[in-house]
Amino acid sequence: MQKATMKVSVIIPAFNEENYITRCLEAISEQDYTNYEVIIVNNASTDNTAYVTEQFIKNKNLNSFFLLNENRKGTNHARECARLAASGNIIAQLDADCIPDKHWISNGMKALQSKNTVAATGAYYYSDCNIILRSLSLLSQLVTYPIINTLVQKANRGAILIGGNTFVYASILADAGGYNTDLTFYGDDVDIANRLAKYGHISYSPYLTLNSSYRRFNALGFWKVNKKYQDFFWNIIFKRDINPDNTIELVHPR
Numbered sequence: 001m002q003k004a005t006m007k008v009s010v011i012i013p014a015f016n017e018e019n020y021i022t023r024c025l026e027a028i029s030e031q032d033y034t035n036y037e038v039i040i041v042n043n044a045s046t047d048n049t050a051y052v053t054e055q056f057i058k059n060k061n062l063n064s065f066f067l068l069n070e071n072r073k074g075t076n077h078a079r080e081c082a083r084l085a086a087s088g089n090i091i092a093q094l095d096a097d098c099i100p101d102k103h104w105i106s107n108g109m110k111a112l113q114s115k116n117t118v119a120a121t122g123a124y125y126y127s128d129c130n131i132i133l134r135s136l137s138l139l140s141q142l143v144t145y146p147i148i149n150t151l152v153q154k155a156n157r158g159a160i161l162i163g164g165n166t167f168v169y170a171s172i173l174a175d176a177g178g179y180n181t182d183l184t185f186y187g188d189d190v191d192i193a194n195r196l197a198k199y200g201h202i203s204y205s206p207y208l209t210l211n212s213s214y215r216r217f218n219a220l221g222f223w224k225v226n227k228k229y230q231d232f233f234w235n236i237i238f239k240r241d242i243n244p245d246n247t248i249e250l251v252h253p254r
Helices: 021-028 051-058 075-084 104-111 130-156 172-175 186-198 215-220 224-238
Strands: 010-013 036-042 065-069 088-092 117-121 124-126 165-169 200-206 210-212
Touching: 010 021, 010 104, 010 124, 010 224, 021 036, 021 051, 036 051, 051 065, 065 172, 075 104, 075 117, 075 215, 088 172, 088 186, 104 117, 117 186, 124 165, 165 172, 172 186
Parallel strands: 010 036, 010 088, 036 065, 117 200, 124 210
Antiparallel strands: 088 165, 117 165
16 A cells, blocks of 8 residues: 555546446545545536435445535536645546546556656546447557657647546646636646646656546547547647637536
């Protein structure tokens, strides 16, 4: 078990996640890093997300797990709500459909130890899609993303950051202005990466690969969703104006 000298605040936005949140909370409750809290933000859910979360916390007697409510819809509204309530030195962003292994926090803390590093991120492993898509996606994220991340940072054009798989110093995040609540969903990760990169290096670590769900691509269409992600990334990298209305995603769980 890693000696935990810095407190980590894991923040989890949850919108209509009753079918996924328990697996996420079960996994995050079994970390080998000891000094952490978990802040789940029910983001105006219309299902039983809040009840399922409350029952899990109660039944497991998890005194360091907290449920908050944020009625303004949008991932960044939920994350900002959690950030303002967090007491940790480190903010760890986790999505409700992700299942971290027991070393996730420990590996995130290790990734932050490199000189001048202000944030660390890693890939998603989409465990619920077919093996070909799963493998190609992971290969792309582990080979292509680190190269692009290095190049855009050297050019002072921002960085790559995976929104549900990120560790960042809380003080740096505060200095950067916190989460941009004008962005509802798409582009939120690229925006915060762009602002954090002004304070230091954003590390892309293969050891932070995280189990996640392919459900958004399945439900909304792979090419449609991927194009939105890519468009926002390159628009921010090339300093183009972002229309907040185009970032909206208020239907699909997240």
